[in-house]
Amino acid sequence: xxxxxxxxxxxxxxxxxxxxxxxxxxxxxxxxxxxxxxxxxxxxxxxxxxxxxxxxxxxxxxxxxxxxxxxxxxxxxxxxxxxxxxxxxxxxxxxxxxxxxxxxxxxxxxxxxxxxxxxxxxxxxxxxxxxxxxxxxxxxxxxxxxxxxxxxxxxxxxxxxxxxxxxxxxxxxxxxxxxxxxxxxxxxxxxxxxxxxxxxxxxxxxxxxxxxxxxxxxxxxxxxxxxxxxxxxxxxxxxxxxxxxxxxxxxxxxxxxxxxxxxxxxxxxxxxxxxxxxxxxxxxxxxxxxxxxxxxxxxxxxxxxxxxxxxxxxxxxxxxxxxxxxxxxxxxxxxxx
Numbered sequence: 001x002x003x004x005x006x007x008x009x010x011x012x013x014x015x016x017x018x019x020x021x022x023x024x025x026x027x028x029x030x031x032x033x034x035x036x037x038x039x040x041x042x043x044x045x046x047x048x049x050x051x052x053x054x055x056x057x058x059x060x061x062x063x064x065x066x067x068x069x070x071x072x073x074x075x076x077x078x079x080x081x082x083x084x085x086x087x088x089x090x091x092x093x094x095x096x097x098x099x100x101x102x103x104x105x106x107x108x109x110x111x112x113x114x115x116x117x118x119x120x121x122x123x124x125x126x127x128x129x130x131x132x133x134x135x136x137x138x139x140x141x142x143x144x145x146x147x148x149x150x151x152x153x154x155x156x157x158x159x160x161x162x163x164x165x166x167x168x169x170x171x172x173x174x175x176x177x178x179x180x181x182x183x184x185x186x187x188x189x190x191x192x193x194x195x196x197x198x199x200x201x202x203x204x205x206x207x208x209x210x211x212x213x214x215x216x217x218x219x220x221x222x223x224x225x226x227x228x229x230x231x232x233x234x235x236x237x238x239x240x241x242x243x244x245x246x247x248x249x250x251x252x253x254x255x256x257x258x259x260x261x262x263x264x265x266x267x268x269x270x271x272x273x274x275x276x277x278x279x280x281x282x283x284x285x286x287x288x289x290x291x292x293x294x295x296x297x298x299x300x301x302x303x304x305x306x307x308x309x310x311x312x313x314x315x316x317x318x319x320x321x322x323x324x325x326x327x328x329x330x331x332x333x334x335x336x337x
Contacts, residue, residue, distance in 0.1 A: 043261050044235070044336035046128045050121060052287075052331040054094035058083070061117035064290070072143065072292030072299075073315045074100065074114040082115050091327075095134060099325030100142075100291050106316040116290035123148070123285050125236045125278070126336045128258060131161070132329035133227045134246075137291050138219035140166050140307035141314040142324050143298035146230065148285040154178040154200040157282035158207070159270075161230050161241060164218045165298035166305045171218035173241050173268040176200040176207040181276035183208045188265035198276065210268035216245050223323070229253060233260050235336065236279045238271035258334060287331065291324055 082088035137144040150156020155178035181198040191210035198208040215221035228245040294311040
């Protein structure tokens with residue numbers, strides 16, 4: 001089963017959960033982003049190979065229907081049920097909407113219907129991903145994520161591009177590996193490094209993580225600004241992640257000719273160093289969007305984040321999930337040459 005792990009650096013209650021395996025937690029908010037050099041850029045050019053847009057999006061993913069590996073209070077539904085019940089559809093303006101049921105009153109302790117989508121295509125190094133997202137789920141009990149993951153978790157690696165829980169206001173970017181792998185602290189990046197050990201095994205599943213500084217990177221603040229573009233490049237020597245808020249998206253992205261060399265330092269970077277080999281740590285990734293509720297991360301820190309009542313009580317009331325929706329313009333995938 002494809003993995004999804006609990007990464008709760010910023011919210012801190014020690015866990016050792018398993019999300020198909022799972023994301024453990026840690027509380028290491030030391031900002032270690034010393035910047036001494038920028039890795040050499042090879043300057044690849046990129047050609048569009050896959051366009052997940054209004055006409056293709058729902059057909060290019062499979063709908064996961066097994067039990068939530070992160071023990072969330074959700075029942076993931078099939079494509080036919082998701083589209084017929086309004087949990088996955090395309091609006092008249094071409095925006096793809098993915099979310100949880102916001103109409104059914106439940107008994108406390110019952111699961112709420114939701115979606116988890118996995119791309120049919122598999123990707124490897126030499127790839128650039130551009131996710132143009134207008135808004136995302138947020139609020140108490142929610143745990144949304146946009147991520148990529150390889151087989152035999154964590155041996156194929158995992159990259160969490162957009163992820164957080166409850167009323168979090170800043171995005172956390174995390175990587176998980178099966179091999180010994182640590183972040184190189186002496187390269188250029190703009191987010192705050194909150195955990196440098198990527199290897200996830202034997203209950204130590206927090207991964208290596210970067211916490212972005214701005215409140216427009218996640219949740220309510222992200223939505224107020226109409227979101228933006230999360231971009232990440234994956235080459236054999238480095239994985240780099242950028243965020244461009246709406247109104248500040250580079251012209252080369254909007255024109256369809258992305259040029260990462262012009263984007264400046266990334267928010268996060270996972271690159272080759274004497275403690276990490278990217279090529280052997282990440283392979284055969286699929287794109288995933290999902291929204292779970294409570295579970296190993298959001299549930300464990302629910303009260304400490306000031307959320308009302310219990311997480312199960314929050315899940316029972318559909319009014320709490322009016323904003324638990326991704327609204328996506330597209331995901332574009334490019335190959336480097």
